[in-house]
Amino acid sequence: MTALLKAENLEVAFGGVKAADGVNLSIDEGEFVAIIGPNGSGKTTFLNLCTGYVRPVSGEVWLDGKPITAMAPRRIARKGIARAFQIPQLFTEHTVIENVMLALAAHRGIWQAFAPLDRPDYRAEAMALLDLLKLADHANAMAGALPEGLRKLADVTVAMALKPRLLLLDEPTSGVSALERFPLMDTLMTAMRAQGVTALFVEHDMEIVETYADRVVVWDSGSVMAEGKPSEVMKDPRVLKSVVGA
Amino acid sequence: MRALPLILAAGLALLALAPLAAPYLQFVLTVAVAKGFAALGVALLLRAGLISLGHAMFFAVGAYAAAFLAQAVGINDFLLLLPFAVAVSALAGLLVGAFLVRYRAIFFAMLNLAVSMVAYALASKLYSITGGTDGLRIDVPTLMGMSLEKAQFDQALYYISLVLLAVVGWLVHRYLKSPLGQALAAVHTNEVRLEYLGVSAWSTLLAAYTISAALAGIGGAIAAVAIGHVLPEYAFWTESGHLVLTAVLGGIAGIAGPFVGSIFLELIHTVAVGYAAEAWNLIVGVALLAVIFFLPRGLFGLIESAAGVKDHRGETEL
Numbered sequence: 001m002t003a004l005l006k007a008e009n010l011e012v013a014f015g016g017v018k019a020a021d022g023v024n025l026s027i028d029e030g031e032f033v034a035i036i037g038p039n040g041s042g043k044t045t046f047l048n049l050c051t052g053y054v055r056p057v058s059g060e061v062w063l064d065g066k067p068i069t070a071m072a073p074r075r076i077a078r079k080g081i082a083r084a085f086q087i088p089q090l091f092t093e094h095t096v097i098e099n100v101m102l103a104l105a106a107h108r109g110i111w112q113a114f115a116p117l118d119r120p121d122y123r124a125e126a127m128a129l130l131d132l133l134k135l136a137d138h139a140n141a142m143a144g145a146l147p148e149g150l151r152k153l154a155d156v157t158v159a160m161a162l163k164p165r166l167l168l169l170d171e172p173t174s175g176v177s178a179l180e181r182f183p184l185m186d187t188l189m190t191a192m193r194a195q196g197v198t199a200l201f202v203e204h205d206m207e208i209v210e211t212y213a214d215r216v217v218v219w220d221s222g223s224v225m226a227e228g229k230p231s232e233v234m235k236d237p238r239v240l241k242s243v244v245g246a
Numbered sequence: 247m248r249a250l251p252l253i254l255a256a257g258l259a260l261l262a263l264a265p266l267a268a269p270y271l272q273f274v275l276t277v278a279v280a281k282g283f284a285a286l287g288v289a290l291l292l293r294a295g296l297i298s299l300g301h302a303m304f305f306a307v308g309a310y311a312a313a314f315l316a317q318a319v320g321i322n323d324f325l326l327l328l329p330f331a332v333a334v335s336a337l338a339g340l341l342v343g344a345f346l347v348r349y350r351a352i353f354f355a356m357l358n359l360a361v362s363m364v365a366y367a368l369a370s371k372l373y374s375i376t377g378g379t380d381g382l383r384i385d386v387p388t389l390m391g392m393s394l395e396k397a398q399f400d401q402a403l404y405y406i407s408l409v410l411l412a413v414v415g416w417l418v419h420r421y422l423k424s425p426l427g428q429a430l431a432a433v434h435t436n437e438v439r440l441e442y443l444g445v446s447a448w449s450t451l452l453a454a455y456t457i458s459a460a461l462a463g464i465g466g467a468i469a470a471v472a473i474g475h476v477l478p479e480y481a482f483w484t485e486s487g488h489l490v491l492t493a494v495l496g497g498i499a500g501i502a503g504p505f506v507g508s509i510f511l512e513l514i515h516t517v518a519v520g521y522a523a524e525a526w527n528l529i530v531g532v533a534l535l536a537v538i539f540f541l542p543r544g545l546f547g548l549i550e551s552a553a554g555v556k557d558h559r560g561e562t563e564l
Binding site: 051072073074075077078082083089090091092093094098102103105106107110111112114115116117118158159162 | 417420421423424425426427428429431432434435436438439440441442443444445446450
């Protein structure tokens with residue numbers, strides 16, 4: 001079976017610091033894979049490499065067996081990789097539902113110069129998605145006025161409106177209070193399963209990783225130090241030293 | 247919200263009736279509507295956070311295209327001059343825009359200014375094509391093959407301009423509400439997210455730039471036949487600055503704003519020339535200061551207030 005996403009020997013450096021040092025990783029359809037590692041180890045850089053925001057010096061990225069290395073982010077998005085950001089990226093002067101409808105329109109083709117964006121089919125589909133992510137009550141709120149936790153969910157909703165095959169989540173629970181983390185992840189996981197989305201998420205919270213990830217990949221100094229089932233990897237002394245500091 | 251279309255329709259009716267009460271206003275208002283189209287083009291780009299300091303170039307391209315077709319080719323029917331001028335302006339917008347919409351902020355503004363000054367220099371120097379600093383004259387065009395007296399044509403031109411205002415204004419309104427139009431505003435707030443939705447900011451802006459150039463071309467064609475003479479000064483940078491001033495003064499939130507701004511400025515200009523010629527710039531400066539401090543949505547904000555529109559969420563402000 002061809003991996004949904006495959007990265008091979010990815011290398012990139014910033015000012016002499018290697019952010020990706022021969023990274024090899026593959027993700028199968030239907031997996032929920034977590035990336036953990038210390039700050040500055042290259043986790044977000046890997047997402048940037050997969051989405052075309054950063055071009056590798058060497059190495060290749062394949063989606064479904066087809067190369068996507070160094071394509072522009074918009075081309076990769078059209079091929080089925082969507083992204084939610086550590087700092088939510090929303091159209092702050094639009095309402096939440098308008099953000100989602102714009103993503104739906106982008107997926108179907110933005111070149112509609114006279115049909116309105118706000119039309120019944122888009123609105124119904126956007127509301128269904130917002131309902132799935134428990135944001136229906138905030139559909140008409142301005143995206144820029146939402147609290148952090150809801151903005152995170154809105155950012156994921158926008159990404160999911162693109163009907164991606166692979167969703168990349170950069171620290172979905174950062175900036176969210178300890179009490180809200182698990183409910184937020186429950187909501188995200190339910191929505192992703194309902195939509196049949198494969199996900200790769202960067203996370204610092206070990207409990208979150210152990211609870212929700214099928215597989216965990218441990219990053220260190222721009223390369224993969226270990227990977228496997230969370231319950232097994234978390235026992236690895238190297239991982240404990242690198243990630244937990246124990 | 248329902249009051250707003252009624253007020254706008256009443257405003258259009260008032261414009262249609264104004265020359266009957268004061269015939270001298272017909273020419274002033276024709277030129278004001280013509281410049282309003284160009285200011286609307288500038289306002290479109292302002293929605294994406296881009297200030298064009300060179301849009302008079304496309305106004306001039308439209309005017310010269312109409313004059314060239316009428317004088318050099320000998321086709322002088324307004325219903326042919328207008329689409330030709332719009333097509334040439336749109337093409338010019340597409341070509342110039344393909345290069346300029348890669349830039350943002352001050353770079354976009356100054357590059358537009360630079361290209362427009364090149365166009366101004368070409369219009370002044372290419373004597374055999376543009377008539378140089380003397381410009382090009384346009385005889386009174388026919389209208390659907392009918393020869394009209396100057397006064398009759400001017401009257402017809404005025405009412406055609408008002409019909410165009412309504413039709414083109416509605417089309418631009420539809421465009422701004424469409425996914426492509428909403429993506430234009432999204433470029434301003436979050437270009438990164440837009441690209442991650444699979445939407446090219448460059449293409450989105452190029453579409454807007456081309457439409458804005460076509461709008462300026464409509465204005466240029468109307469002004470050319472109304473005035474009967476096209477000059478390089480149409481493309482001069484002060485005219486581009488005037489268009490930005492008009493858009494800001496009128497307000498960019500609604501389609502009517504740039505037209506309100508243009509009519510306001512042309513009327514003040516006409517009055518000032520007659521009664522206080524030296525005070526023209528002072529009056530415009532004070533009016534602009536008043537709008538900036540008290541009317542952040544431009545003069546169009548006054549119309550919205552009268553219509554009871556209070557919900558401005560999701561709309562671009564000045």
